Amino acid sequence: MVTASAPAKVYLFGEHAVVYGEPAVPCAIERRAQVTVEEREEGVRVNLQDLTIDGFTVEYDSSDDDRPDVDVSDSLVDAGMGYVNEAIEQAREAAGAPEAGFDITVEGDIPLGAGLGSSAAVAVAAIRAATAELGVELDAREVAARAYQVEHAVQQGEASRADTFCSAMGGAVRVEGDDCRTIDGVDNLPLVVGYDGGAGDTGALVAGVRDVKDRYDFAADTVTAIGDLVRQGERALVEGDVEEVGRLMNFNHGLLSALGVSSRSLDSMVWAARDADALGAKLTGAGGGGCIVALDESEDALTALSYTPGCEDAFRAELDTEGVRIE
Numbered sequence: 001m002v003t004a005s006a007p008a009k010v011y012l013f014g015e016h017a018v019v020y021g022e023p024a025v026p027c028a029i030e031r032r033a034q035v036t037v038e039e040r041e042e043g044v045r046v047n048l049q050d051l052t053i054d055g056f057t058v059e060y061d062s063s064d065d066d067r068p069d070v071d072v073s074d075s076l077v078d079a080g081m082g083y084v085n086e087a088i089e090q091a092r093e094a095a096g097a098p099e100a101g102f103d104i105t106v107e108g109d110i111p112l113g114a115g116l117g118s119s120a121a122v123a124v125a126a127i128r129a130a131t132a133e134l135g136v137e138l139d140a141r142e143v144a145a146r147a148y149q150v151e152h153a154v155q156q157g158e159a160s161r162a163d164t165f166c167s168a169m170g171g172a173v174r175v176e177g178d179d180c181r182t183i184d185g186v187d188n189l190p191l192v193v194g195y196d197g198g199a200g201d202t203g204a205l206v207a208g209v210r211d212v213k214d215r216y217d218f219a220a221d222t223v224t225a226i227g228d229l230v231r232q233g234e235r236a237l238v239e240g241d242v243e244e245v246g247r248l249m250n251f252n253h254g255l256l257s258a259l260g261v262s263s264r265s266l267d268s269m270v271w272a273a274r275d276a277d278a279l280g281a282k283l284t285g286a287g288g289g290g291c292i293v294a295l296d297e298s299e300d301a302l303t304a305l306s307y308t309p310g311c312e313d314a315f316r317a318e319l320d321t322e323g324v325r326i327e
Ligand SMILES: Nc1ncnc2c1ncn2[C@@H]1O[C@H](COP(=O)(O)OP(=O)(O)OP(=O)(O)O)[C@@H](O)[C@H]1O
Pocket: 033, 048, 049, 050, 051, 076, 078, 079, 080, 081, 083, 106, 107, 108, 111, 112, 113, 114, 115, 116, 117, 118, 119, 120, 122, 163, 200, 201, 202, 203, 284, 285, 286, 287
């Protein structure tokens, strides 16, 4: 039996535009998905502990056609199964064991569908654990490459390598198309996360941006502008100019909003953090609902968020320099 874990992430800059080849800078935070894998004779049994209300677990034997009997929607179960099944396929292929059967348990403290990259963390940890269980030790880059295939498949062909590379490697990273690098020397960013308790459908949000970009030249220009902003943001980050990083995060939120992926609750959390003098605040991830990330050295943004109607949870997020690991 093997357990692997992989971290969540926030985007300092560049989500959505990264899908069209612009650069992005996500960074890993200290919240993790854990996946435990044990080989079994045949079939796959998956236990998705977080897809349920208090204490229920989903057990689903993919060798049967049984529907799991739980009070979450079929589409949520199907999506969760999609990530796990694709990750298993990747692990079987990497190990040259197409028939391998598994017992799998997924758990963690990353809110689902909220912009913190829960899908990538699950895919990364599942591939690392399942290959290790079959006796194959993949390095983090190999795990990232395979986990990207998982997101690519589940998001119907529209995914970047950013989330999976960041979760596999840890720390701050830069992704531009197939070019994936870690960014050295970034530590102690004063990150604060606000969570509205909601979720966005990444696949649908990405498709929505594709539509406006194809329909309006100014939306295509907005995507290009995000790319320019990311290049400047990366420079500020490397130079340790957190004030400039914050300013550019604010612009990035405005441009994402222009592309239609913000929401009332995300905007009100962003403004709560700014009113409390955060250096910057923006939505993170696909948007639609979920999380914002702010930059604030004081406790003020955190306090303001905790009193903001619509903000269900607010917490400090420490940068996680460690990516995927065996527990
Ligand atoms: N702990 C988990 N157990 C089972 N499935 C999970 C778990 N965490 C994530 N998933 C799967 O990932 C889906 C969420 O992925 P999605 O890409 O929509 O959001 P996200 O990765 O959390 O945020 P973003 O992509 O915006 O950063 C869930 O609906 C579920 O299918």
